[in-house]
Amino acid sequence: MKKVKADPKGVLTGSHYLDGDHSLAEGGLAAGCRFFAGYPITPSTETAERFSERIPTVGGVFIQMEDELGSIAALIGASWAGKKVMTVTSGPGFSLMMENIGLACMMETPIVIANVQRGGPSTGLPTLTGQQDMMQARWGSHGDYEIIALSPDSPQECFDLTIEAFNLAEMFRVPTFVMTDECIGHMHEKVVIPPAEEIELVERKWYTGPKEKYLPYKPDKDLVPFMIKAGDGYRFHTTGLTRDERGYPVINAECQDVCVRHLVDKINKNADKIIKLKEEEIDNAEIIVISYGITSRVAIKAVQKARKAGIKVGTLRLITVWPFPEKRIKELAKKIKAFVFPEINCGQVVLEVERCSWGQTQVIHVPHCGGWVHNPDDIFNAIKEAAK
Amino acid sequence: MTEIRFSGFGGQGIIRCGLIAGKALALFDNKHSTMTQSFGPEARGSACSSQLVVSDDRVLYPYITIPEILISMSQEAYDKYETELRNDGILIIDKDLVKPKPLRGKIKMYAIPSTRFAEELGNRIFANLVMMGFFTAITKIVSPEAMKKALPGLVPDRFLDLNIKAFDMGYDYGEKILKEKKQRKT
Amino acid sequence: MKKEDQLEEKNPIEDLLRMDRIPHIWCPGCGIGTVVTSFIEALKKSKLDLDKVVVVSGIGCTGRVAGYVKLDSFHTTHGRAVPFATGLKLANPELNVVVFSGDGDIAGIGGNHFIHAARRNMDITIICVNNFNYAMTGGQVAATTPLGANASTAPYGNFEFPFSLPYLADAAGATYIARWTALHLRRVTKSIQEALSRRGFSFIEVITPCVTLYARRNRLGDGLNLLKYYYDNSEIHHGADTRTLDISYQGKLVVGKFVDKEKPTFLDAMNEHLGKVLGDKYVLYGRINDDRD
Numbered sequence: 001m002k003k004v005k006a007d008p009k010g011v012l013t014g015s016h017y018l019d020g021d022h023s024l025a026e027g028g029l030a031a032g033c034r035f036f037a038g039y040p041i042t043p044s045t046e047t048a049e050r051f052s053e054r055i056p057t058v059g060g061v062f063i064q065m066e067d068e069l070g071s072i073a074a075l076i077g078a079s080w081a082g083k084k085v086m087t088v089t090s091g092p093g094f095s096l097m098m099e100n101i102g103l104a105c106m107m108e109t110p111i112v113i114a115n116v117q118r119g120g121p122s123t124g125l126p127t128l129t130g131q132q133d134m135m136q137a138r139w140g141s142h143g144d145y146e147i148i149a150l151s152p153d154s155p156q157e158c159f160d161l162t163i164e165a166f167n168l169a170e171m172f173r174v175p176t177f178v179m180t181d182e183c184i185g186h187m188h189e190k191v192v193i194p195p196a197e198e199i200e201l202v203e204r205k206w207y208t209g210p211k212e213k214y215l216p217y218k219p220d221k222d223l224v225p226f227m228i229k230a231g232d233g234y235r236f237h238t239t240g241l242t243r244d245e246r247g248y249p250v251i252n253a254e255c256q257d258v259c260v261r262h263l264v265d266k267i268n269k270n271a272d273k274i275i276k277l278k279e280e281e282i283d284n285a286e287i288i289v290i291s292y293g294i295t296s297r298v299a300i301k302a303v304q305k306a307r308k309a310g311i312k313v314g315t316l317r318l319i320t321v322w323p324f325p326e327k328r329i330k331e332l333a334k335k336i337k338a339f340v341f342p343e344i345n346c347g348q349v350v351l352e353v354e355r356c357s358w359g360q361t362q363v364i365h366v367p368h369c370g371g372w373v374h375n376p377d378d379i380f381n382a383i384k385e386a387a388k
Numbered sequence: 389m390t391e392i393r394f395s396g397f398g399g400q401g402i403i404r405c406g407l408i409a410g411k412a413l414a415l416f417d418n419k420h421s422t423m424t425q426s427f428g429p430e431a432r433g434s435a436c437s438s439q440l441v442v443s444d445d446r447v448l449y450p451y452i453t454i455p456e457i458l459i460s461m462s463q464e465a466y467d468k469y470e471t472e473l474r475n476d477g478i479l480i481i482d483k484d485l486v487k488p489k490p491l492r493g494k495i496k497m498y499a500i501p502s503t504r505f506a507e508e509l510g511n512r513i514f515a516n517l518v519m520m521g522f523f524t525a526i527t528k529i530v531s532p533e534a535m536k537k538a539l540p541g542l543v544p545d546r547f548l549d550l551n552i553k554a555f556d557m558g559y560d561y562g563e564k565i566l567k568e569k570k571q572r573k574t
Numbered sequence: 575m576k577k578e579d580q581l582e583e584k585n586p587i588e589d590l591l592r593m594d595r596i597p598h599i600w601c602p603g604c605g606i607g608t609v610v611t612s613f614i615e616a617l618k619k620s621k622l623d624l625d626k627v628v629v630v631s632g633i634g635c636t637g638r639v640a641g642y643v644k645l646d647s648f649h650t651t652h653g654r655a656v657p658f659a660t661g662l663k664l665a666n667p668e669l670n671v672v673v674f675s676g677d678g679d680i681a682g683i684g685g686n687h688f689i690h691a692a693r694r695n696m697d698i699t700i701i702c703v704n705n706f707n708y709a710m711t712g713g714q715v716a717a718t719t720p721l722g723a724n725a726s727t728a729p730y731g732n733f734e735f736p737f738s739l740p741y742l743a744d745a746a747g748a749t750y751i752a753r754w755t756a757l758h759l760r761r762v763t764k765s766i767q768e769a770l771s772r773r774g775f776s777f778i779e780v781i782t783p784c785v786t787l788y789a790r791r792n793r794l795g796d797g798l799n800l801l802k803y804y805y806d807n808s809e810i811h812h813g814a815d816t817r818t819l820d821i822s823y824q825g826k827l828v829v830g831k832f833v834d835k836e837k838p839t840f841l842d843a844m845n846e847h848l849g850k851v852l853g854d855k856y857v858l859y860g861r862i863n864d865d866r867d
Binding site for chain 1: 592594595625626628630640641644645646647648649650651653654656657658659660661662663664665666668669686687690840844848852855856857859860
């Protein structure tokens, strides 16, 4: 893995007062994103607006496509032409992108998609928050595949985790999602952008061997194949069909097994390298509150109250939601009385916690249908209930 | 922790007020501040608002719940938001645009003809900065230096001086009112 | 066996084909292969650096072209070849990007992308093989099926008005537009050559026989019968008003080069406009030495 410093041209070093949407754009620019294709959709539009304003003085292209189907197709094309690429969207646009998210997985193409989640289903709540696209990020395209999804809890993390998302996308040749939400997207806070030389970027795993020996989908030791780009004289082929190491379609169960298993293993077997969690006061905890994104901040309010009431509560924040930290949750399930899991949906990522708990411990979900963040008291009551 | 709501009607620069104060606090006064605003159809009507949560520690819950400071620059905004103000909160209004009800609880009210002052400066678009100066003097939540430092980037460069002038006008008026109140007490 | 009786060992265009993927999947009598031959001949005649030529296909019979040409080639999703190509071109303006796909892919499911890429004058070439139906899935009615023609999802005949693709491309802003049939191979080659040498959005429609489905369902005979139909009914009319190019069932086929004009491409316009507005602050993007017209 080759690491390089960020290009200072894209890095707006300094302290800023920014909302999450603008920070996503700055994160992308700092990460070296020089191609952005998007379509306006509330509450994510500000990211596209900022990119369109900033990119002409940085060097790169912004294009507003005719729809989200076009945005993501353009992204995959641009990535294969060698650029770092990103787009931003929200629920309905995310739904439209699903088919080509599968194509990006199949073609093993690094792309970054930020989803500023709003309440759904359908048009739902364009201007109000939700965390209801978490399972869609994981399973939304047809077929079996694995992706990476990160969940920032602040405008600062919208910046930080967008850079991280680019690094992971490039490292694993996989679509990587920044799953933020309307609340963070539209919330202004202090965002510190470090100097370019302090931002470490992962360079794409370019192939450097002899041309005639190049195989686009031959896994390396870390399971990630080397990449090349269009125009370099390899005369390669790639397809959305099930394909062999040459990138040629092979339509049978044997090739499917190798191809799909590879797509899944590439992420799952590298899960330990990918997953980031933030744990606090876990060691003596009887109850662990699991959360991600904006909800993890609200949850701390409840946790503070519970601690005052004498309950031993720890917190676990999923900075990486996908791949899911199975191992860690299984380990913790054996030690504690209950997990409490608030999320702004009717029960999505909590299903993973239930699966990993295997009946070893209680899992109490604190649902919220979207439109606002939790009332901390609802989480507190769940903790109290769990401690009984 | 302090929760503040800036309110008025669209076009008065109410969102800008939240941004200026939030930026001043977070970047130049060493505080944590989280600014949110209403979006969408509900934000288009006549009552417009931005909210600020200020704290020495990280802001966890991003929205205001029971604000202790309410700034109202229109009657409709006042009518809509006055009821949520804390019983011992501070109410700041534009004297000419808001007719307040009798004060409840221990709420303290401060009034300024911010729009009229702005007109004296040549344009009523500076009313929000007059109000910001007044708010800074009355509440002492944020320093006037930080507020002024926060302006570049949030007001057009060519109007920076006038905005500072407007701010000072409101700030001085606020100091004057505080002094008068003190004198009346003694 | 005498030497002259032996089959020639090498296909003359095989250096630009993925011979390890031949035989191809197309039916006997299908016209797609002949369009591929024309395309490769046009490439050979052009002075382009073939390492910089990229082929993007969508889904369908013609969608398989990307898999057979020995160039950088992408077989993408249904309807999305044009935006995929847009991404490639914008990310690396040195590439010559060719979309090679069918009428269903380009004008049906991908119609929106098609008109918008034309509107922006995206600097790509589109070769659209029009066989009047969705063949890969078994001969369903398409946006190009002539009125009255039979299709598997129009078993009583088609009653929907079809698109005239050159007219659509013209209305949307394409700067090069031609239409030929699979019979006009030299002309197809020449048009592709021209399109590749033009800056801007070039569109070439090639009407081809679908013997297995369209022709059989409509009892039009075999490939030879269809070529005869093209021969008898094609009228070359360069510069024809694109409003007059409707195709009726087994009717007259107006072919030719209809549009060949200049207009700034997306990138030209972007560079010019942003350069003018932003002055020295603007970082010029992707301006390349381009010896094309």
